[in-house]
Amino acid sequence: MVRFIATKLMYVLLTLFLLATVTFFMMKAIPGDPFMGEKKLPPAIYNNMIAKYGFDQPVWKQYLTYMNNLLHLDLGESMKSANRTVNNIIQNSFPNSAKLGLVAIIVSVIVGIALGVIAALYHRGLIDALATIVAVLGVSIPSFVLAPLMQYFFAVKLGWFHVAGLKEPLDYVMPVIALSALPIAFIARLTRSNMVEVMNSDYIKTAKSKGLSKAIIINRHALRNAILPVVTYLGPMTANIVTGSVVIEKIFGIAGIGKYFVESVSNRDYTLIMGLTLFYAFILIMARFLTDIAYAAIDPRIKLNSRGGGS
Amino acid sequence: MNKRKKTGSIMLALVISVSMLLSACSNNGGNTGGNNTGGTNTPTNEAQNNTSGEAGLAAEQIFRMNLHAEPPTLDPGMSQDNTSGTVLNAVMEGLTTVDKDGNVQPGMAEKWEVSEDNLTYTFTIRDGATWSTGEPVTAHDFEFAWKRVLDPTKETPAPYAYQLYYLKNAEAYNTEEIKDASQVGVKAQDDKTLVVELHSPTAYFLNLLSFYTYYPVNKAVVEANPKFAAEAATHSTNGPFLLTEWSHNESLLLTKNPNYYNADKIHFTEVRMSIIGDGNTELSMYETGDLDWAGRPTGEIPTDMLPTLKADPEANLQIQGIASTYYFNFNTTKEPFDNVNIRKALAMAIDRKAIVEKVTLGEQIPAFGFVPYGIKGENDTYRNEVKDSYFTEDVEQAKALLAKGMEEKGLSKLPAITVTHNEGEGHKKIATAIADMWKKNLGVEVNVQSQEWGVFLTNRTNLNYDIARAGWGADYNDPMTFLDMWITGGGNNDTGFANAEYDGLIKKAQTSADPAERMAAMAAAEKILMDEMPILPIYYYTGIWMQKPYVQGVWIDYSGEIRFNYGSIAEH
Numbered sequence: 021m022v023r024f025i026a027t028k029l030m031y032v033l034l035t036l037f038l039l040a041t042v043t044f045f046m047m048k049a050i051p052g053d054p055f056m057g058e059k060k061l062p063p064a065i066y067n068n069m070i071a072k073y074g075f076d077q078p079v080w081k082q083y084l085t086y087m088n089n090l091l092h093l094d095l096g097e098s099m100k101s102a103n104r105t106v107n108n109i110i111q112n113s114f115p116n117s118a119k120l121g122l123v124a125i126i127v128s129v130i131v132g133i134a135l136g137v138i139a140a141l142y143h144r145g146l147i148d149a150l151a152t153i154v155a156v157l158g159v160s161i162p163s164f165v166l167a168p169l170m171q172y173f174f175a176v177k178l179g180w181f182h183v184a185g186l187k188e189p190l191d192y193v194m195p196v197i198a199l200s201a202l203p204i205a206f207i208a209r210l211t212r213s214n215m216v217e218v219m220n221s222d223y224i225k226t227a228k229s230k231g232l233s234k235a236i237i238i239n240r241h242a243l244r245n246a247i248l249p250v251v252t253y254l255g256p257m258t259a260n261i262v263t264g265s266v267v268i269e270k271i272f273g274i275a276g277i278g279k280y281f282v283e284s285v286s287n288r289d290y291t292l293i294m295g296l297t298l299f300y301a302f303i304l305i306m307a308r309f310l311t312d313i314a315y316a317a318i319d320p321r322i323k324l325n326s327r328g329g330g331s
Numbered sequence: 332m333n334k335r336k337k338t339g340s341i342m343l344a345l346v347i348s349v350s351m352l353l354s355a356c357s358n359n360g361g362n363t364g365g366n367n368t369g370g371t372n373t374p375t376n377e378a379q380n381n382t383s384g385e386a387g388l389a390a391e392q393i394f395r396m397n398l399h400a401e402p403p404t405l406d407p408g409m410s411q412d413n414t415s416g417t418v419l420n421a422v423m424e425g426l427t428t429v430d431k432d433g434n435v436q437p438g439m440a441e442k443w444e445v446s447e448d449n450l451t452y453t454f455t456i457r458d459g460a461t462w463s464t465g466e467p468v469t470a471h472d473f474e475f476a477w478k479r480v481l482d483p484t485k486e487t488p489a490p491y492a493y494q495l496y497y498l499k500n501a502e503a504y505n506t507e508e509i510k511d512a513s514q515v516g517v518k519a520q521d522d523k524t525l526v527v528e529l530h531s532p533t534a535y536f537l538n539l540l541s542f543y544t545y546y547p548v549n550k551a552v553v554e555a556n557p558k559f560a561a562e563a564a565t566h567s568t569n570g571p572f573l574l575t576e577w578s579h580n581e582s583l584l585l586t587k588n589p590n591y592y593n594a595d596k597i598h599f600t601e602v603r604m605s606i607i608g609d610g611n612t613e614l615s616m617y618e619t620g621d622l623d624w625a626g627r628p629t630g631e632i633p634t635d636m637l638p639t640l641k642a643d644p645e646a647n648l649q650i651q652g653i654a655s656t657y658y659f660n661f662n663t664t665k666e667p668f669d670n671v672n673i674r675k676a677l678a679m680a681i682d683r684k685a686i687v688e689k690v691t692l693g694e695q696i697p698a699f700g701f702v703p704y705g706i707k708g709e710n711d712t713y714r715n716e717v718k719d720s721y722f723t724e725d726v727e728q729a730k731a732l733l734a735k736g737m738e739e740k741g742l743s744k745l746p747a748i749t750v751t752h753n754e755g756e757g758h759k760k761i762a763t764a765i766a767d768m769w770k771k772n773l774g775v776e777v778n779v780q781s782q783e784w785g786v787f788l789t790n791r792t793n794l795n796y797d798i799a800r801a802g803w804g805a806d807y808n809d810p811m812t813f814l815d816m817w818i819t820g821g822g823n824n825d826t827g828f829a830n831a832e833y834d835g836l837i838k839k840a841q842t843s844a845d846p847a848e849r850m851a852a853m854a855a856a857e858k859i860l861m862d863e864m865p866i867l868p869i870y871y872y873t874g875i876w877m878q879k880p881y882v883q884g885v886w887i888d889y890s891g892e893i894r895f896n897y898g899s900i901a902e903h
Contacts, residue, residue, distance in 0.1 A: 052785025058802060060792070060822045061490055064506035068488045102404035102487060103561035112579050168611055176615050183615040184607055273607035275581035288785050
C-alpha cells in the first residue's frame with residue numbers, strides 16, 4: 021500500500037511540475053500583459069511596473085524565480101487585485117466552491133444510485149421509463165441553460181428561492197441541481213445497467229433461492245458490485261463538478277474560485293493564472309488519486325502493486 | 332508581423348485550453364474587454380444639497396445595487412477602474428466635490444484661494460473632517476497621499492500617477508528626473524492649510540480634485556500598514572459612508588458615517604453592493620426586488636432584452652447620454668488607408684442611424700465628430716457650441732471619393748479590408764453591419780475578425796491592423812480629454828496620425844488660460860481631425876439602467892458614473 025501511494029504521489033508531483041512549466045511558457049507567449057488597457061499608461065509608469073514585477077528579465081529567469089517561489093508554496097501577489105496574494109484569494113474563495121461542490125457530489129451519488137437501483141428493480145416498468153427520461157434530460161440539458169431556466173421559474177415567477185447568492189441553506193437548491201443534473205443522470209444509467217446485470221447473475225439467483233430477504237440481497241450482495249463502476253466515475257465527476265462550477269458560480273453570483281479563474285486569463289494576471297491552474301490541477305489529480313485508492317479498497321481483486329499511470 | 336499575430340493566437344488558445352482544463356465553457360466576464368474604456372472614470376462627485384423632496388421617505392433607507400465585478404483595489408492612490416471608483420466615491424472624499432450640474436462644491440476643503448497667475452491654489456481643510464479611525468483629516472494627509480502616488484520607488488507603483496501630472500514637478504519626480512520629493516508642487520503649511528502649485532494653468536483643476544487619485548489617505552494608517560486597503564477592517568476612510576464589510580467577490584456593505592460633516596443630509600443607512608457578473612442574473616434580481624438599481628454603470632443589461640424592457644413600464648428603463656465615443660481607427664501608415672479620400676469614403680458610406688436603431692438598440696447618438704455630448708464647453712456644453720457637422724453620410728459622394736482615392740493610389744480595385752474588433756457580441760454585430768454597408772454601397776470586400784482583448788490591444792498598439800474598433804470615455808470634463816490623444820506620437824494614438832498643425836492647436840489650448848481661446852483652438856483641432864479622418868466616428872454612447880421608481884436623488888453623471896451619496900428611498 022505504501023509503495024502504491026508513494027509511486028502515485030511521485031506522478032502527481034511530476035504532472036504538476038510539467039503543467040507549471042508548460043503553462044508558464046505558453047502564458048508568457050500570449051500577446052499582452054497585466055498593465056494594458058484601452059487607456060495606456062505613460063511609458064515611464066509602464067516601464068516602472070514592468071520592472072517592478074521583473075517582466076523586463078529574460079523569460080527563463082522569470083521562470084526560475086517563479087519555480088523557486090512555488091517550492092516555498094508562495095504563489096505570489098495578484099497583479100489585478102492589488103495587495104492580495106494568490107494564496108489569500110484561494111483561501112477565501114475555494115471554501116465557497118468546495119461547499120457547493122461537495123453538496124453537489126453527495127446529492128449526485130445518492131440520487132443517482134437511488135434512481136439507478138429503482139430503475140433496475142422495476143426493469144422495463146413505468147418507473148424505469150421515468151428514470152430514463154430524467155437521465156436523458158440530465159445529460160442533454162447543459163447547466164448554463166438549466167440554471168437561468170430555474171432562476172426564471174423558481175426565483176422570478178414563483179419566488180421560492182433567491183435568484184443568486186449562497187447565504188441560506190435554501191440558496192443551495194438551484195446551483196446544486198444545476199451542478200448535479202449531469203452526474204445524477206450518468207450515475208443512474210451506470211447503476212441501472214450494472215444492477216440489471218448483477219441481479220441476473222448466478223450468485224444473486226443462489227441467494228434468492230436460499231430465501232434471503234430482498235433488502236439483504238440488494239444491499240449486501242447486488243449493490244456492492246453494481247456501484248464499483250460508479251466509484252471509478254467519482255474521480256472524473258469531481259473534476260467535472262469543480263471545473264463545471266465556473267459557469268454556475270458566475271450565473272449564481274457565488275464567490276468561488278471559478279470566477280477568478282476565468283477573469284485571470286483575460287486580465288493577464290500572470291500570478292493568478294499560474295496559481296489557480298496549479299491549484300485546480302492539484303485538486304483534480306488528488307480526486308483521481310483518492311478514487312484509485314477507494315477503488316482498491318472496495319475491490320479486493322485489484323492488487324496494490326506499483327501499477328502506475330491513470331486508472 | 333502577421334505571422335507573429337497568428338502564433339500569438341494559437342498560443343493563446345493553447346493556454347486557455349490548458350488552464351481551463353476540462354471546463355468546456357470559457358465565458359468571459361467581459362469586464363476588461365468591455366464596450367467602453369478599460370478603466371477610467373471621471374473627476375466628479377456629489378451635490379451638497381439634496382434636490383429631491385424630503386417628504387415621504389420610507390422607514391427603511393437601504394439602497395441595493397450590483398457591482399458586476401470585484402473592485403480590484405480600494406486604495407484611492409492605486410485605483411484605476413470605475414468599479415473601485417464607485418465604491419471610493421461613497422466612502423472617501425477629496426478636497427472638492429461636484430454637484431449634479433457639474434459645479435464644483437467644497438469637500439474636505441471648506442474654501443480655497445487661487446493666485447493671479449492661476450498657478451497657486453491655497454486650500455483650507457474644514458473643521459470636523461475626520462477619518463473613520465477617529466483622527467482629523469489634515470493637509471499633511473493630502474501631501475502624503477499625493478506624493479505617495481507619485482513615488483516611483485513605491486513597492487507597487489501607482490498606475491494612475493499621471494492624473495497628478497498637473498502639479499509642478501510631478502511628472503519629473505514620477506519619472507525619476509528629479510529625486511527630491513519636496514520639489515513637487517504640494518505642501519502642507521500646517522494641519523489646515525494645503526498649498527498646491529501647478530505646472531501650467533489648468534481650467535478644470537478644481538474639478539480634478541474630486542477624482543479619487545486626488546483623495547487623501549490616512550498617513551498614520553498607511554505608514555503602519557501599506558496594505559491597509561486590502562480589507563474593510565484595516566481601511567481608514569473619510570467619506571459619507573463607512574466601508575463596513577467587504578466579502579471578496581461576493582458583496583460589500585457600506586453604512587452611513589455618523590461623523591461625516593454633512594451626515595444630516597445623508598439618507599441611506601446602508602448601501603448593499605452585490606457582486607454578480609451575469610447580466611441575466613442581475614436582471615432577475617431587479618425583477619424580484621433584490622436590487623433597486625440595475626445596469627449602468629457597474630452592471631450590465633443584456634442588449635437582447637432592451638426591446639422588451641423598453642416596452643415594459645414596470646421595468647422603468649432609463650437611457651442617458653454619457654461622455655464616450657464609439658469609433659473605428661484607421662491604420663494611416665498602411666496602404667490604402669494612408670489616403671484621406673479612401674478614409675473619408677468609408678466614413679461617409681455607412682448608415683449610423685440604422686446601426687443605433689437596429690443593432691445597438693440603446694438610443695445611442697450617431698457621431699460625426701469625436702467629442703461627445705455632455706462635455707463642458709465655454710458656456711454651454713462643447714457639442715452644443717461646436718456642432719459636429721464635419722461630414723455627412725452620402726453614398727454617391729463616397730463613391731466619387733473612393734474613385735478619386737484609388738486613382739491617387741494607382742489602384743483599380745480596393746484590396747480586401749479587415750475590420751478587427753475585440754471579443755464581444757455587440758462589437759461583432761456592429762462590425763458586421765458596417766462591413767455589409769461597405770460591401771453594398773462601395774462594392775469593397777470586407778472581412779470581420781474578432782480577437783481576444785489582450786491580443787487585440789497588442790495588435791492595435793503595434794499598428795498591426797487595417798481598421799480596428801475603439802472606444803474612449805472622458806477622464807475629466809473638458810474636450811481636451813478627447814483631443815490631446817491624437818497628437819503626433821501620443822501614447823493612445825493608435826492610428827499613426829501625425830499633423831503638425833493639430834499638435835500646435837492642442838499645445839495652444841493646453842497653455843492658454845483664456846477660456847474662449849482654448850475652446851476655439853480645440854474646435855479647430857477637431858475640425859482637422861475630421862478633415863483628415865484617421866478615425867471613423869460611429870456613435871456617442873448612452874448609459875442604460877433601470878431604477879425602482881422609489882429611488883430618488885441618485886443620478887448618473889455626465890460621464891456615466893453613479894452618484895448615490897445623497898439619494899433616498901421614497902415611501903412605497
